[in-house]
Amino acid sequence: MxxxxxxxxxxxxxxxxxxxxxxxDAELRAHLDALTDESIRRGMSPEEAHxxxxxxxxxxxQTKEAYRQQxxxxxxxxxxxxxxxxxxxxxxxxxxxxxxxxxxAVGIGSSSAVFSVVxxxxxxxxxxPEEARLVSFGLLxxxxxxxxxxxxxxxxxxxxxxxxxxxxxxxxxxxxCDVTEQSPVRLSCAFVEQTxxxxxxxxxxxxxxxxxxxxxxxxxxxxxxxxxxxxxxxAGDPSVLRKTISLDGTxxxxxxxxxxxxxxxxxGAADILLPLALDEDQQHRSAPGSVLRTFARMxxxxxxxxxxxxxxxxxxxxLQGAPPEFRKEIHLSVRTLRDRQVADARLVSWLLLGSVLxxxxxxxxxxxxxxxxxxxxxxxxxxxxxALGAARGRLVRQVLTESLLLGLFGGVLGCALAVALLRxxxxxxxxxxxxxxxxxxxxxxxxxxxxxxxxxAVLFGLAPALQxxxxxxxxxxxxxxxxxxxxxxxxxxxxxxxxxxxxxGAGLLLRSLWNLENTRMGMQTENVLVxxxxxxxxxxxxxxxQLTFFSELEAHLKRLPGVTSVALTDSLPPSPPARxxxxxxxxxxxxPLLSEGTGGMVGWRAVTPHYFSALGIxxxxxxxxxxxxxxxxxxxxIVNERLARSLFPNANPIGQQVRxxxxxxxxxxxxxxxxxxxxxxxxxDADPEFYLPWKNDPVESLSAAHLIVLTRMHPKAVAxxxxxxxxxxxxxxxxxIEAMGRRVSKLADRPRFNAILLSLFAAMGVLLxxxxxxxxxxxxxxxxxxxxxxxxxLGAMPSRILKMVLLSVARWTISGAALGLxxxxxxxxxxxxxxxxxxxxxxLLLGLAxxxxxAVAFLAAWLPARRAMLCDPxxxxxxx
Amino acid sequence: xxxxxxxVLQGTLDLMVLKTLDALGxxxxxxxxxxxxQVSEDLLKLNQGTLYPALLRLxxxxxxxxxxxxxxxxxxxxxYSLTRSGRKQxxxxxxxxxxxxxxxxxxxxxxxx
Numbered sequence: 005m006x007x008x009x010x011x012x013x014x015x016x017x018x019x020x021x022x023x024x025x026x027x028x029d030a031e032l033r034a035h036l037d038a039l040t041d042e043s044i045r046r047g048m049s050p051e052e053a054h055x056x057x058x059x060x061x062x063x064x065x066q067t068k069e070a071y072r073q074q075x076x077x078x079x080x081x082x083x084x085x086x087x088x089x090x091x092x093x094x095x096x097x098x099x100x101x102x103x104x105x106x107x108x109a110v111g112i113g114s115s116s117a118v119f120s121v122v123x124x125x126x127x128x129x130x131x132x133p134e135e136a137r138l139v140s141f142g143l144l145x146x147x148x149x150x151x152x153x154x155x156x157x158x159x160x161x162x163x164x165x166x167x168x169x170x171x172x173x174x175x176x177x178x179x180x181c182d183v184t185e186q187s188p189v190r191l192s193c194a195f196v197e198q199t200x201x202x203x204x205x206x207x208x209x210x211x212x213x214x215x216x217x218x219x220x221x222x223x224x225x226x227x228x229x230x231x232x233x234x235x236x237x238x239a240g241d242p243s244v245l246r247k248t249i250s251l252d253g254t255x256x257x258x259x260x261x262x263x264x265x266x267x268x269x270x271x272g273a274a275d276i277l278l279p280l281a282l283d284e285d286q287q288h289r290s291a292p293g294s295v296l297r298t299f300a301r302m303x304x305x306x307x308x309x310x311x312x313x314x315x316x317x318x319x320x321x322x323l324q325g326a327p328p329e330f331r332k333e334i335h336l337s338v339r340t341l342r343d344r345q346v347a348d349a350r351l352v353s354w355l356l357l358g359s360v361l362x363x364x365x366x367x368x369x370x371x372x373x374x375x376x377x378x379x380x381x382x383x384x385x386x387x388x389x390x391a392l393g394a395a396r397g398r399l400v401r402q403v404l405t406e407s408l409l410l411g412l413f414g415g416v417l418g419c420a421l422a423v424a425l426l427r428x429x430x431x432x433x434x435x436x437x438x439x440x441x442x443x444x445x446x447x448x449x450x451x452x453x454x455x456x457x458x459x460x461a462v463l464f465g466l467a468p469a470l471q472x473x474x475x476x477x478x479x480x481x482x483x484x485x486x487x488x489x490x491x492x493x494x495x496x497x498x499x500x501x502x503x504x505x506x507x508x509g510a511g512l513l514l515r516s517l518w519n520l521e522n523t524r525m526g527m528q529t530e531n532v533l534v535x536x537x538x539x540x541x542x543x544x545x546x547x548x549x550q551l552t553f554f555s556e557l558e559a560h561l562k563r564l565p566g567v568t569s570v571a572l573t574d575s576l577p578p579s580p581p582a583r584x585x586x587x588x589x590x591x592x593x594x595x596p597l598l599s600e601g602t603g604g605m606v607g608w609r610a611v612t613p614h615y616f617s618a619l620g621i622x623x624x625x626x627x628x629x630x631x632x633x634x635x636x637x638x639x640x641x642i643v644n645e646r647l648a649r650s651l652f653p654n655a656n657p658i659g660q661q662v663r664x665x666x667x668x669x670x671x672x673x674x675x676x677x678x679x680x681x682x683x684x685x686x687x688x689d690a691d692p693e694f695y696l697p698w699k700n701d702p703v704e705s706l707s708a709a710h711l712i713v714l715t716r717m718h719p720k721a722v723a724x725x726x727x728x729x730x731x732x733x734x735x736x737x738x739x740x741i742e743a744m745g746r747r748v749s750k751l752a753d754r755p756r757f758n759a760i761l762l763s764l765f766a767a768m769g770v771l772l773x774x775x776x777x778x779x780x781x782x783x784x785x786x787x788x789x790x791x792x793x794x795x796x797x798l799g800a801m802p803s804r805i806l807k808m809v810l811l812s813v814a815r816w817t818i819s820g821a822a823l824g825l826x827x828x829x830x831x832x833x834x835x836x837x838x839x840x841x842x843x844x845x846x847x848l849l850l851g852l853a854x855x856x857x858x859a860v861a862f863l864a865a866w867l868p869a870r871r872a873m874l875c876d877p878x879x880x881x882x883x884x
Numbered sequence: 885x886x887x888x889x890x891x892v893l894q895g896t897l898d899l900m901v902l903k904t905l906d907a908l909g910x911x912x913x914x915x916x917x918x919x920x921x922q923v924s925e926d927l928l929k930l931n932q933g934t935l936y937p938a939l940l941r942l943x944x945x946x947x948x949x950x951x952x953x954x955x956x957x958x959x960x961x962x963x964y965s966l967t968r969s970g971r972k973q974x975x976x977x978x979x980x981x982x983x984x985x986x987x988x989x990x991x992x993x994x995x996x997x
Binding site for chain 1: 912913914917931932933934936937940941943944955957959960961962
């Protein structure tokens with residue numbers, strides 16, 4: 005208690021120091037006067053009495069100092085003193101302060117902005133309790149990127165979930181569903197098992213979860229709402245639990261609302277959760293059953309390897325049910341939820357974080373060099389203070405306070421910069437960076453910013469702080485500062501090394517981007533518009549209706565002015581075809597089927613005859629589809645070059661008969677070979693692919709399609725007409741119209757984003773390295789002015805002086821570059837999977853990066869070196 | 885000097901100040917110093933200046949309070965007086981001092997015997 009009071013009183017004293025000092029003076033004076041009076045009364049002379057009183061009292065100043073120590077907080081006092089001094093020092097050199105703070109702010113700000121983007125991908129825990137125990141598990145097969153399970157084996161597995169505490173399944177992806185009551189709207193509905201929320205350990209904020217009974221096939225429908233849907237449609241009304249919602253024509257009782265931060269483990273959209281209602285018998289009857297996404301919570305204390313081992317026996321058993329040609333290509337996969345969510349974003353995230361931290365380090369090095377140069381100018385001041393009795397620790401503290409203050413300013417400014425940069429990142433960021441929409445500068449990011457600022461401040465502040473003032477300085481002797489120059493040169497070498505790594509990385513990504521943007525797509529995208537339409541199950545329940553709608557839309561669009569051709573397709577390049585089959589399932593007449601393995605996947609699209617002309621895909625052999633191929637009785641097929649090569653290596657493909665999908669349908673005749681179209685992202689070759697005619701047959705009709713429109717007119721105007729024509733047919737239909745060129749360039753969005761960011765860091769890094777080089781060479785030249793003057797007076801040619809300076813520069817530039825090259829060799833392998841048609845150790849690119857850096861370094865060194873060369877020996881000798 | 889003057893033991897100054905204020909009521913620093921020297925019959929070597937940090941410490945702990953007033957010879961002076969918790973502290977410290985002194989005394993006696 006009394007300790008708290010003491011602290012309080014001490015703190016209070018900090019704020020009324022002036023007053024306290026006066027009182028202390030008065031009190032002590034009164035005491036001394038009283039002592040003096042007493043002595044005079046005893047018969048001393050006033051002068052004797054004065055001294056006697058002081059003897060009796062002891063040291064007045066010592067008393068005061070002891071009193072002050074007792075009164076305030078000495079540590080805090082000194083800190084305030086240091087801060088005050090530091091502020092005065094910084095304010096006295098505004099240019100230096102501005103440069104240092106700005107450099108820091110740029111470094112710290114970009115680090116924070118990048119951190120705020122990658123934090124959710126790499127570090128922040130997922131919004132599920134004990135998320136480390138959550139895994140995504142299942143089979144991995146060539147047809148699918150993510151693991152899945154098949155219904156028949158899942159219903160068996162869930163009876164005895166091996167290494168897991170809880171398991172759950174959901175339908176893959178979310179499906180479109182329509183609210184069919186007043187103000188209809190299209191939503192994403194996700195179908196999940198009753199165990200879904202308990203496995204994720206999520207409680208609804210309102211209401212309850214599904215019961216086992218509600219998760220049965222014939223149970224009355226119930227629905228859980230997402231928080232945002234609840235807010236937007238029901239205005240966050242808690243009485244929503246008594247309401248129903250009509251979805252695709254059936255009424256569902258609303259039973260709960262999900263938390264605001266809830267997200268699907270697949271990161272997919274979900275406005276509404278509905279019971280999966282898996283029918284056990286039906287799954288067995290239609291074995292292998294439907295595809296499911298399966299998630300589990302591992303038992304406490306169990307790691308991934310144990311989980312895999314625990315699943316192995318079950319996996320072996322379920323493999324028996326798989327088609328034989330798949331068996332070899334199916335693997336068991338158990339991944340943590342985070343791994344599944346971030347997948348390929350992890351590498352890029354580390355890449356960006358690493359490069360921005362490297363850049364930040366370059367910035368810090370620059371500030372360290374600035375401070376070192378300034379510290380050289382302050383040697384005398386420090387020496388004087390040391391001579392006057394300042395302890396070494398006290399001096400180090402003073403210098404560190406200054407750098408911490410710089411770091412603090414840099415951090416504050418960096419925070420502001422991070423907000424702006426993050427906005428920029430989000431605006432140029434491609435789709436598909438996980439969690440980007442949640443990225444913002446929050447407490448974590450601010451904490452990171454100040455941690456970085458603090459670490460930077462200590463890093464760049466320690467070097468000057470530990471420089472011991474030499475006693476010789478006191479008598480005005482210039483002390484040789486080779487050691488400090490060595491430190492400074494090492495810092496510049498480090499900058500050069502880091503900048504070279506950044507530059508080479510940026511070069512690789514830019515080159516790869518250039519390759520990507522200049523690959524032959526195999527189709528022409530100018531003046532092509534595409535329209536995506538998806539028909540709801542409720543308004544178009546019958547296949548005939550879907551077929552009619554698309555035929556009518558096709559006809560309507562054909563009548564638009566300036567439209568040259570219109571085509572329908574179920575999927576659009578450059579995305580891979582939506583549907584695919586295995587190569588082994590394509591049977592060529594007169595040849596046995598492939599007996600081993602699947603042979604890989606072959607994608608296919610259903611297209612109308614004008615597909616090839618609208619997209620400008622050349623037909624290399626044979627012909628394109630014709631209208632009569634769309635008749636249900638016709639059976640023709642067009643293959644792409646790649647598939648033609650693998651199916652008919654030594655024969656003319658035209659006229660060959662093939663049978664697909666192992667079905668009993670008649671043979672199909674190959675009527676044409678289309679040129680390859682690039683549809684597989686970063687892979688170098690086109691994938692095998694074939695086309696079937698979009699039939700005028702309800703059996704093959706689809707609920708979603710893309711329309712391709714080639715036009716002679718301005719695409720913007722045509723897009724408006726297309727929208728109008730579509731709403732004539734169905735005014736409530738959501739329509740998405742896009743220029744084909746934009747669609748194709750989206751393919752390069754992510755590489756472009758990475759390349760832009762890395763180039764930005766590299767450019768700024770090189771610039772900072774150049775500034776650092778310029779500063780250090782300038783400083784060294786200034787230091788050596790006298791030496792240069794002597795040399796010139798003795799007859800050295802100016803060019804020799806220049807050579808002398810540049811040679812010493814070359815030494816540390818080259819050592820830095822060598823270090824950088826070593827770094828590149830170590831790091832660039834990591835980049836390999838992000839590159840398109842560039843080798844990670846591309847010698848040309850590396851050489852170019854090296855050349856640029858050396859040129860910049862040379863220029864930065866040459867400017868101050870030239871000044872040395874041109875200096876007048878007389879002036880130089882009089883220097884100081 | 886016939887008798888060597890002893891140093892003030894660490895911590896005993898506080899007790900002396902508290903006791904003085906308890907005995908004489910509100911008093912200024914000079915008065916306290918005079919009183920302590922008078923009672924100790926000049927056996928103690930007290931640097932009177934050291935009194936002031938001690939007074940501040942006692943005040944910070946809340947055992948004494950201070951107020952500016954006018955001294956007997958018409959000078960402005962700061963008067964210190966004991967608070968209630970100071971009185972309690974004095975009682976506690978007196979008791980612990982006496983116990984300690986008793987222990988030391990007993991110990992010295994047995995040593996001597």
